[in-house]
Each structure stands twice: as structure tokens, then as C-alpha cells.
Amino acid sequence: MWREYLFPRSIREAxxxxxxxxxxxxxxxGGTDLVLQRKQGTCAASIAVDISRIPNLDTIKAxxxxxxxxxxxxHGQVAASPLIRDHAxxxxxxxxxxxxxxxxxxxxxxxxxxxxxxxxxSAIALTALDAEAEVTSTEGAEWQSVRSxxxxxxxxxxxxxxxxxxxxxxxxxxSAQGNAYERLAKRRSLILPILAVAAVAEVVDGRxxxxxxxxxxxxxxxxxxxxxxxxLRGRPIGKEAIGLAAIEAAEAxxxxxxxxxxxxxxxxxxxxxLTQRALARATEAxx
Amino acid sequence: MPTLTMVLNGHQTSVEVEAGDxxxxxxxxxxxxxxxxxGCGEGECGACTVLVDGLAVTSCxxxxxxxxxxxxxxxxxxxxDGKLHAIQEAFIQCTAAQCGYCTxxxxxxxxxxxxxxxxxxxxxxxxxxxxxxxxxxxxYQIVEAIQLAARKLADEGADS
Numbered sequence: 001m002w003r004e005y006l007f008p009r010s011i012r013e014a015x016x017x018x019x020x021x022x023x024x025x026x027x028x029x030g031g032t033d034l035v036l037q038r039k040q041g042t043c044a045a046s047i048a049v050d051i052s053r054i055p056n057l058d059t060i061k062a063x064x065x066x067x068x069x070x071x072x073x074x075h076g077q078v079a080a081s082p083l084i085r086d087h088a089x090x091x092x093x094x095x096x097x098x099x100x101x102x103x104x105x106x107x108x109x110x111x112x113x114x115x116x117x118x119x120x121x122s123a124i125a126l127t128a129l130d131a132e133a134e135v136t137s138t139e140g141a142e143w144q145s146v147r148s149x150x151x152x153x154x155x156x157x158x159x160x161x162x163x164x165x166x167x168x169x170x171x172x173x174x175s176a177q178g179n180a181y182e183r184l185a186k187r188r189s190l191i192l193p194i195l196a197v198a199a200v201a202e203v204v205d206g207r208x209x210x211x212x213x214x215x216x217x218x219x220x221x222x223x224x225x226x227x228x229x230x231x232l233r234g235r236p237i238g239k240e241a242i243g244l245a246a247i248e249a250a251e252a253x254x255x256x257x258x259x260x261x262x263x264x265x266x267x268x269x270x271x272x273x274l275t276q277r278a279l280a281r282a283t284e285a286x287x
Numbered sequence: 288m289p290t291l292t293m294v295l296n297g298h299q300t301s302v303e304v305e306a307g308d309x310x311x312x313x314x315x316x317x318x319x320x321x322x323x324x325x326g327c328g329e330g331e332c333g334a335c336t337v338l339v340d341g342l343a344v345t346s347c348x349x350x351x352x353x354x355x356x357x358x359x360x361x362x363x364x365x366x367x368d369g370k371l372h373a374i375q376e377a378f379i380q381c382t383a384a385q386c387g388y389c390t391x392x393x394x395x396x397x398x399x400x401x402x403x404x405x406x407x408x409x410x411x412x413x414x415x416x417x418x419x420x421x422x423x424x425x426x427y428q429i430v431e432a433i434q435l436a437a438r439k440l441a442d443e444g445a446d447s
Contacts, residue, residue: 100418
């Protein structure tokens, strides 16, 4: 598995160890993806740098403008957090669907983002929340949009042999912003979704304001149905608007034929169905 | 070789491990605690479930050194003074085991649930074992056993 297993006591120490080994040392948080990658031979780094003993990485907290989630926060913690359930329920719901209880007890939200799968429930919810990630290296720390980290299936622009994502943040939802998470999968646990849609809909005086519709897997990276979002802005809320937006989202998403997830036709039809359901629930929850 | 030190089933335990060892292999091969089973080796079936600091984890993908300084509970740790735990008795009573291979993992997930939630709903029970696969029973007897165990534990608590 690994020839060394190290526990740095600070982010700085972790970065020093990474740099000292020039690509042969890699960050591990919970390891629920990374251990499998080592078993399968798809991760070359032979030294594990475990960040779970670094203080203050396992907290969820509110700052004046954001909710902050530390690098060691698990999916289970997010799903159970009163702060997240109140201010970003879509993320709590999404995290509650990842794997099974054992996976959620160990696997971290940041680790899920780094793993780079467009089917990841966390990715979809974080994309709908316009979340940002703090990418830290010896050069300093920089906030980047989570969406911009994704390069392709299983790939992000974060180099875990040289950089650490130390936190995620997003603006808490206001009461005018309803949200909903819809998920289609072959079974209810221990499985990635065929399709999941996260919707955040702002309603002001009976009309849509800012709307965000994120989904996956329909593309190599998490997908925002921006044309559908634009279509809704300013429109009176209701079935007609939702129906049009759902059709638009289905047309913009181009899921291909997949052995795991179904034909192109089926997947595209499901985009319309789940988008319609997510928007309906989010609209009702708004205000 | 690094040393893994933990409180294992209530006893301070130190064992030499390789840096890359996984917890299930240390438990089974170095400590001869073979109650914990390996089903898939990928963290997808729950047969290898043990508790680390009270949380259920799939030990087949859990690096052993992560457990350093922690409390680890395996199926062997549930019996006290030769007497089976209420959950174990309930599984027997409800015929919740056939081949028995998923059973230690199921019981550990149930133990984690009932330690935190002594009066779970059926949905909560099902969620607690939703990371544990069983190929034999169809799950009904397992859910019944956990319900029975909750009642037994409540009665035990009332008596003490």
C-alpha cells in the first residue's frame, strides 16, 4: 500500500513533506477513494501524508458572509450539521446520499471534490451553491470556485502531491431561496446516482430571481443548466415556467449512451423529469 | 516498523504494523481477531465493519495507523464476562443469520446505532445497516433483530 504513513501536525508541515518528496508523497484525508486507487494501482505516490491529526480542520462554522467547511469534515458531519441543514439543506441532503454510513463516517467532503467525479453528490450540490475551495500550497492560499477545479472525469486541477484544499465555503441560503435535491439511482444506498439535480430558486414577489440548477453525471464535469436558469429569471413562478426550464435543461445536457446509466434518450428524458421535480420543490420551499 | 497503539475492545493494545497495512488485516492476521470478515475488500459490502471511536467504518479500506490512539471495537468486544450482548442474542432469537458472513458487520452497525439512538424507528434501523449487504436473509430478520435488541437494552437499562 504505502512505504511510509505520516501524520503532519500542521498544514505547513504537510506542505513541506509533500515538497520534500517531489510527487512521491500524497495527501490522504479519509482515504475512502485513495485506498482503492492504491489497491488498483492508479495512484503512484508511495508515501501517505495524513492530515487528520492537524487541528481545526474538522469544523463547520459560520463567518459573516460564508459557511466554512474544513478539509477533514466528513459527509456524515455535513449531513447531520444543524448549521448546514438550516442554511444549505441541499448540501446536507446530498452528503447524506454518499455511499453508506461507514463511507460517510470516514470520507470527507473535500476529498470527494478532489476525487473529481461529476456523479459525486457533493459536487452537484456545491456547484448549485457556487461554493469555493481554498487551495493551499507553499506559495500561499487562494480561493477558487469549486466548479473551476474540475477538468474531466476523475481529474481536478489540484495536485495532491503539492497542494492541499484546506476548506470549502459558500454563502448561506436566504429564506427567499428554496432548494431541493433530486436523485435517481439503481438502489437507495452504496451507489452513485444515474442522475442527480440540485436546484436553488430565489423567489421575489411571485417571480424567479437568481436560479441555479446543477446536475451530474451528464458531462465530464458537474453541469450547470445556465440557459434554463436564464430562462427563469424574471418569470412568474409556476408549472409553465418550470416545464420550459426543464425542457431547456434536458436539451442543453448531452448525456451519452452509458452501460452503467442508460441510453442517451433515457438519460436526457430523466434530466427533464428531475429538473422539473427539483424546481417544483425548490419553488415551493422559497420564501 | 511503526507501532499501532489503541484501546482495542477495552484493552490497551500495541502491535507492530507496516506503514501500508489496513486495519482489517492487522485485526485478523496480527491480532487473530477473525470475527471481522472481508467480503469485498473495497468498502462496499460492510462485512468488515468495526467501530473506531464509536463510528462504524469499513476496516478493509481503513489504514491501520489511522486507528493509532483510538478506541477500536470489534465483534469480539461485545461479549462481556462470557455473556453475549443483547444484539447478539437478538440476532440468534430472530434467526437473523444464515451463512453468518455479514453478521459481525451487521451487528457492529447495529451497535453503533443503538449506542447513539436507543429507540430508533424502522427507517433509522434500515439506514444504519444500509452499508451492510446480506445475500441470505432478505434483511427482514435483521431489522426485527435490531428492534428486539433495542427493546432488550431498554429493559436491561430499566432493571439496572
